[in-house]
Amino acid sequence: MADKVGESYAMTMMRRTCLAALLTASLAGCAAPGPMVQSSGTLPRDTGYAFAEEAAPPPQLATPLAQALAEQGLHVSDSPHYLVQVEYSRPPAKTGTLIADQADPQWQRAPSRRGGPLSRMSLSVTDIATGTEVYRAAAWQRPRGKADDSAQLLQAALTPPPPPAR
Structure with a gap:
């Protein structure tokens, strides 16, 4: 027994x-694994920038963005070399996002009947003299509740990607 x-x-x-x-x-x-990021180009260093009037950062991002750009060596200038544009959104579920790259257009998130909301941010830095976009980053993630995740997405968009594995 x-x-x-x-x-x-x-x-x-x-x-x-x-x-x-x-x-x-x-x-x-x-x-959730944290923000997903897709970027191209190189973020310029040690130069002046200005925000595009129609694409100024949202109020909750103005100070964190200025601090993050200052850490990268960029500063606000009256005679800037670069134009910075920022967009942050939290669209409803089932909304798709297409990255309109002329060379390689692709879905960042295809429209779907399933899925939840998605927070996303895009950051673009353009050379004013030539009109050439020198850096573009898109960061996105599923939000956790109603908390504001814009600062986390901003940090992810400004962090250079790791070099490719050899």
């Missing part, structure tokens, strides 16, 4: 361990 009790206890413990492992694995899949 003692063997049966010990065997029953061992089976119960093994089931609990397996259940805990399955629960942990399933919850890990639900965690």
